[in-house]
Amino acid sequence: MKKKSELTGQTGDLPDHLSEPAKRALVAANLTSLKKLSELKEADVTFLHGIGPDAIRKLRTALSAVDLSFRD
Numbered sequence: 001m002k003k004k005s006e007l008t009g010q011t012g013d014l015p016d017h018l019s020e021p022a023k024r025a026l027v028a029a030n031l032t033s034l035k036k037l038s039e040l041k042e043a044d045v046t047f048l049h050g051i052g053p054d055a056i057r058k059l060r061t062a063l064s065a066v067d068l069s070f071r072d
Contacts (some may be wrong), residue, residue: 015062018055025050034063042070 011023012032025048031037037045037059045051045059063069 013062013066015058018048018058021050022052022055034066036065038068038070040057040071045070 013034029048046056
């Protein structure tokens, strides 16, 4: 398991305020940018261990801020 400091620089443009488990799950799945996330359905991301309703809400907001969204 990576320490918090080891994730620095690996989370690309993902929101800083995501929980550490959510960040680890996204990094482990090589989802380190909002662009990569926008290529997936929201339902697919929710299956990642460490991604809960709060993380999905934050990711949705971050995607929306850059005119992206989860795939339909």
